[in-house]
Amino acid sequence: MQKGFIFDINHCTGCSACRLACIIENDLEPGVAWREVHTFNPARIEGIPVFHHSLACNHCVDPPCLINCPASAYTKDQNTGAVTIDEDACIGCKYCSWACPFDAPKLNPSTGVMEKCTLCEDRIDHGLAPACVTLCPTGALGFGDVEPGSHQHELGFPRSGVDAAIEFVPLDSNRHIPERSIDSSQPPGGLVNSFEIDGVESKISLRSEWSLIVFSQVVAWLTGYILAVVVNKVPALPIVFAGLGIMGVVASALHLGKRKRAMRALVNWRRSWLTREVILTSLFLITGAVWLMIPGRGSVWGWVVVAVGFAGLFAMDRVYHVTGTEKLSLHSAQTIITGIYAGGVLGWSGGLLMAGAAAKLLLYGYRKHRRYNHGYDPRFGISALRIIMGLVAPVLFWLWQPGTIALAAIVFAAAGELIDRVEFYAELYVTTPRRQLTLDLEKTITRGV
Amino acid sequence: MKKFTTGCPRNCYSTCTFEVQIENGRIRAIEPHPANKATPEGPCLKGLSYVERVHSPDRILYPMIRRNDTAEFEQTSWNEALDRITERMCHYRDAYGPQSVMFYAGSGTKGLLNGVSLAFWRLFGGCTTTYGDLCWPAGLEATRLTLGENKHSVPWDIANAKLIVLWGKNSAETNIHQMLYINRALDSGATLVVVDPRRTESSERAQLLIQPRPGTDGAIALAVAKLLIENGSIDDGFIDKHVLGYDEFARAVEDMPPERAADVSSVPVEYIRKLARLIAETTPVTINTGFGLQRYTNSGQTMRAILALLILTGNIGKPGAGWIFANLQSHVFDAVKDPVAFYPPAEPDGVVRMSVSTARLGPDMLRMENPPLKMLWVERGNPITQNPETNQVLKAVRALDFRVVVDQFMTDTAREADVILPAKTMFEQTDVINAYWHPYIQLKPKAIDPPGGVKPETEIYYLLAQRLGIDAGQIAAHIPEPTEQGVRAFLEAKLNDIPGLSLEQLRKGPVIAPDHQEIAFSDFVFPTPSGKIELASDEANTRWGVGRVPVYSEPMESTHSEQREQRHKYPLYLMTPNTKNRIHSQFNNLKMIRDVSPGPFVAIHPADAAKRGIKNGVTVRVFNDRGSIEMPAQFDHGMRIGCVAITNGWWASEGGGVNFCSKARETDIAHGAAFHDNLVEVQII
Numbered sequence A: 001m002q003k004g005f006i007f008d009i010n011h012c013t014g015c016s017a018c019r020l021a022c023i024i025e026n027d028l029e030p031g032v033a034w035r036e037v038h039t040f041n042p043a044r045i046e047g048i049p050v051f052h053h054s055l056a057c058n059h060c061v062d063p064p065c066l067i068n069c070p071a072s073a074y075t076k077d078q079n080t081g082a083v084t085i086d087e088d089a090c091i092g093c094k095y096c097s098w099a100c101p102f103d104a105p106k107l108n109p110s111t112g113v114m115e116k117c118t119l120c121e122d123r124i125d126h127g128l129a130p131a132c133v134t135l136c137p138t139g140a141l142g143f144g145d146v147e148p149g150s151h152q153h154e155l156g157f158p159r160s161g162v163d164a165a166i167e168f169v170p171l172d173s174n175r176h177i178p179e180r181s182i183d184s185s186q187p188p189g190g191l192v193n194s195f196e197i198d199g200v201e202s203k204i205s206l207r208s209e210w211s212l213i214v215f216s217q218v219v220a221w222l223t224g225y226i227l228a229v230v231v232n233k234v235p236a237l238p239i240v241f242a243g244l245g246i247m248g249v250v251a252s253a254l255h256l257g258k259r260k261r262a263m264r265a266l267v268n269w270r271r272s273w274l275t276r277e278v279i280l281t282s283l284f285l286i287t288g289a290v291w292l293m294i295p296g297r298g299s300v301w302g303w304v305v306v307a308v309g310f311a312g313l314f315a316m317d318r319v320y321h322v323t324g325t326e327k328l329s330l331h332s333a334q335t336i337i338t339g340i341y342a343g344g345v346l347g348w349s350g351g352l353l354m355a356g357a358a359a360k361l362l363l364y365g366y367r368k369h370r371r372y373n374h375g376y377d378p379r380f381g382i383s384a385l386r387i388i389m390g391l392v393a394p395v396l397f398w399l400w401q402p403g404t405i406a407l408a409a410i411v412f413a414a415a416g417e418l419i420d421r422v423e424f425y426a427e428l429y430v431t432t433p434r435r436q437l438t439l440d441l442e443k444t445i446t447r448g449v
Numbered sequence B: 001m002k003k004f005t006t007g008c009p010r011n012c013y014s015t016c017t018f019e020v021q022i023e024n025g026r027i028r029a030i031e032p033h034p035a036n037k038a039t040p041e042g043p044c045l046k047g048l049s050y051v052e053r054v055h056s057p058d059r060i061l062y063p064m065i066r067r068n069d070t071a072e073f074e075q076t077s078w079n080e081a082l083d084r085i086t087e088r089m090c091h092y093r094d095a096y097g098p099q100s101v102m103f104y105a106g107s108g109t110k111g112l113l114n115g116v117s118l119a120f121w122r123l124f125g126g127c128t129t130t131y132g133d134l135c136w137p138a139g140l141e142a143t144r145l146t147l148g149e150n151k152h153s154v155p156w157d158i159a160n161a162k163l164i165v166l167w168g169k170n171s172a173e174t175n176i177h178q179m180l181y182i183n184r185a186l187d188s189g190a191t192l193v194v195v196d197p198r199r200t201e202s203s204e205r206a207q208l209l210i211q212p213r214p215g216t217d218g219a220i221a222l223a224v225a226k227l228l229i230e231n232g233s234i235d236d237g238f239i240d241k242h243v244l245g246y247d248e249f250a251r252a253v254e255d256m257p258p259e260r261a262a263d264v265s266s267v268p269v270e271y272i273r274k275l276a277r278l279i280a281e282t283t284p285v286t287i288n289t290g291f292g293l294q295r296y297t298n299s300g301q302t303m304r305a306i307l308a309l310l311i312l313t314g315n316i317g318k319p320g321a322g323w324i325f326a327n328l329q330s331h332v333f334d335a336v337k338d339p340v341a342f343y344p345p346a347e348p349d350g351v352v353r354m355s356v357s358t359a360r361l362g363p364d365m366l367r368m369e370n371p372p373l374k375m376l377w378v379e380r381g382n383p384i385t386q387n388p389e390t391n392q393v394l395k396a397v398r399a400l401d402f403r404v405v406v407d408q409f410m411t412d413t414a415r416e417a418d419v420i421l422p423a424k425t426m427f428e429q430t431d432v433i434n435a436y437w438h439p440y441i442q443l444k445p446k447a448i449d450p451p452g453g454v455k456p457e458t459e460i461y462y463l464l465a466q467r468l469g470i471d472a473g474q475i476a477a478h479i480p481e482p483t484e485q486g487v488r489a490f491l492e493a494k495l496n497d498i499p500g501l502s503l504e505q506l507r508k509g510p511v512i513a514p515d516h517q518e519i520a521f522s523d524f525v526f527p528t529p530s531g532k533i534e535l536a537s538d539e540a541n542t543r544w545g546v547g548r549v550p551v552y553s554e555p556m557e558s559t560h561s562e563q564r565e566q567r568h569k570y571p572l573y574l575m576t577p578n579t580k581n582r583i584h585s586q587f588n589n590l591k592m593i594r595d596v597s598p599g600p601f602v603a604i605h606p607a608d609a610a611k612r613g614i615k616n617g618v619t620v621r622v623f624n625d626r627g628s629i630e631m632p633a634q635f636d637h638g639m640r641i642g643c644v645a646i647t648n649g650w651w652a653s654e655g656g657g658v659n660f661c662s663k664a665r666e667t668d669i670a671h672g673a674a675f676h677d678n679l680v681e682v683q684i685i
Helices: A017-025 A065-070 A097-099 A122-124 A204-231 A238-254 A259-266 A274-292 A299-323 A335-347 A350-373 A380-400 A407-427 A433-446 B080-097 B110-122 B135-147 B156-159 B176-187 B216-229 B236-242 B246-253 B258-265 B269-281 B300-314 B358-367 B391-396 B457-467 B472-478 B484-496 B502-507 B539-542 B566-569 B606-611
Strands: A003-008 A034-039 A051-055 A074-076 A083-085 A106-108 A113-117 A140-145 A164-169 B002-007 B017-023 B026-032 B065-068 B073-075 B101-105 B129-132 B164-166 B192-194 B208-210 B285-289 B323-324 B352-357 B373-380 B401-409 B417-424 B430-431 B440-444 B573-575 B603-605 B621-625 B627-635 B643-645 B679-684
Touching: A003 A051, A017 A034, A017 A122, A017 A140, A017 A204, A017 B026, A034 A433, A034 B110, A051 A433, A065 A074, A065 A083, A065 B566, A097 B017, A113 B603, A204 A238, A204 A274, A204 A335, A204 A407, A238 A259, A238 A274, A259 A274, A299 A335, A299 B246, A335 A350, A350 A380, A350 A407, A380 A407, A407 B026, B002 B440, B065 B080, B080 B101, B080 B401, B080 B417, B080 B457, B101 B110, B110 B129, B110 B352, B110 B430, B110 B457, B129 B621, B135 B300, B135 B352, B135 B539, B156 B285, B164 B269, B176 B192, B192 B269, B208 B269, B216 B269, B216 B300, B236 B300, B258 B269, B269 B391, B285 B300, B300 B323, B300 B539, B323 B603, B352 B358, B401 B643, B430 B484, B440 B502, B457 B472, B484 B502, B603 B606, B606 B627
Parallel strands: A003 A164, B101 B129, B101 B373, B129 B352, B164 B192, B164 B285, B192 B208, B285 B323, B373 B401, B401 B417, B573 B643, B603 B627
Antiparallel strands: A003 A140, A034 A051, A074 A083, A106 A113, B002 B017, B017 B026, B065 B073, B065 B417, B430 B440, B573 B679, B603 B643, B621 B627, B621 B679
């Protein structure tokens, strides 16, 4: 059976009693509530309705949080369909909040772990409805058996393809935007110029994820390095390799809310790309260091290490696909391409270097062009720096001196990759109800008011 | 876990019934109580926030005394606080007479026990107090003059209406429980019209939103009346039988053709005609006026004009039809019902001097002579924030010798006190409350002991009376003993006067007032002097000096004023509506409310902002000659151009204080506060 919320958009006035009911029922600190009320058209732009979505967890049929949680901290109740998190198992990696298009899992800053709507299982057991439903003063929020995935193609509701167990009573088809008795002599208000959509904060920010940038760059370059050792017989530096590897792993652990539980990240290898990334990159770092230390190392084992490394990079790139960010597989900062390029630079191998640089240049140019067309600032200065320093200069160095590796080329290439990766994180976004409402509002406005 | 059924005693339409759950002496949860048919789904978010409010670390739990000439207070004992107060009271009584002490009570908490306060001050020998009311007198008096009594049909009857006009009311925010029944009407095909200079949460399901220039609603109503008469859309039978003064009224509206009303209100004439058409063609019609539109200097007449539309069309006394303003049917304990109860007596009794108009609190207090005011006692109120013209109120309060404020929190008024006494919450003393929207009388039982050193007001008065040496018999007759039994005995005695009401009965849940009329005026009995509905009222003229029939006059402060200077210097109407997040100045200090209402802002149309170079979110100054406040501007495309809005009730200490700009002035009738006659300018800082 699947229980869920039934939400009547026409009857909700956005009062937020549901949110407060949730805070009280679950003894939450105001500010980190599990239910949120989002408003469509908060600036009351002419000709567009104002309405609200009161949303908590939608207790999906196949929940992305549960699938992707590396620690398998989520469970879905067979009787009610409630999706809950075991806060003692959560490692605080926040990956579920990237995977959930409904912004349901919330980080509790005081405990460092995720929390979420429990569908008030205790209340359900006692024959009561969830607190938010019970205390909705207009009866807009209901609860009962729902048909997941149906009745939810509403303006502003994330269209994620996930079977969410929520039903909407949609906006009345005859709900007219009220005819307003505004003087025709009064200007309509210079709508487009004066309108300002609230900026939607991305859940992924450079500030919170710097450690992941360090980790991903270190692993990609170390993979490239092993490739260079295998192909171009560059000197084996096991101590440097191990040192950098440990640094990367430590950095990546820093972003966990519960570092002591880091080992739990290995649990969900069946379904979570994050677990696979952790397993494969750890395996790569260990086998890489061992292989480098073996005096008469054979290149067959070297190729195995390289394969493990690139598999790890593949997993690392897959990790970000849960966010819903568009065209990620065409992103120039994908670590798998960085690994190849790094192999070319470190091994001073013309073929790999040029292939990597060309691929990166193409993808980078395509992406910048696309973003420019979508109205984003393409950041010309940074882009030029990234291309000239990170891609053109190493190639020129190689053409000039194909015989001797240029240290400057490595530094330049690494700096260019860092810029790209930083941009990658800055461009990542997670689908959320608030973001969807804003995008849909923008669309409604441009369609003409 | 213990459970109590209780009623919320705030100054609010809904006066919800809910169940409160107590665990280890703390309020753990609040659940709905379906026995109150008006509020079956539970309280609003403010009601839920009692969970925090009662146990808030910011609550004042002990008497506090101001440290000499500083802004600091220190905790003191009840003995010391009461000794100090008693000594001061006796001193002023002896030196200047008891009327040098002013007693001010606001609308912070409803309850039968509130009557104890003035009884105490009479025992003291007298006092000065206010007359009039900040909230609703013009509308009450307009209704009383016309229909004879302030009552309306049960809240759920609006579900039967086919046309609902919310005239200056934003039910979604100020009476959210009404939305249940408005939605029911709309879901079964009714039409909603909203008249409001703002596009509000309540107008989203409206077919028509009429946005008049503030204060001109009367002109629109008179023009609609003229159209109804001209087009023969009136109910002649009803008028012949039940209405006095139709001919006089019909002649008067000749003066307000729709084109003139359009000119006055800046509402295009086709919308005035459309409203008239809707009222003419739809049956039954319910018009629900809010309180905001009757706080202008012309608003008694405005309210009479709007009410006339229902009378002309016979929409009175029938299901789904009628006038919703205030339903005082549950006010069974009042010998004299509002608004008459708060008029100054024609013959002063020499004991309680009712000489300060609450609308002009500051200037009137400063003006008092023989004796001048020396001491102020404030309870259940926050006049620094809520009464008009804050700078004048501050001046008057600061000119006094001694101030006592009874409150739960450090409000703007408490900050002015010499002694602060901690106030109880609704869960800490048993009381009986009525309502002004639904017909229920409710018991509000004591559910927890007052925390810390909190004593209910009646106990404070009991102790003061003893200290003052008042005769024990007198005390016993007027002030309940400070125990739960004492309070219950006191209430029981009051209930004894009303057949069909007892504490025992109230303990089971809300009780509909005895002799209550489900459909108001369904007996077509109108307790006016003529026994008919009075479209023309002698009393309007003799008591208030306004026309016998409603006519339109421009509000004193208006952009169409004769005084050019006024309209050029301050071209924007400052509207100060209520918000769903507060009851006036209560609640926003709580974390749970701040979560959804983090701070004040002024809502402004982007076109008005652009003229002043104001960008969304920048801090601006809202000001006129009376005062000034600063806060961020927030764009609102739904605002009528030429109007800005700040919700009232933000404390000055929170960056709010809308009444710094309002003027201490009365409405045309009934001693209301006309603080919505309020022009300002807004500029970037």
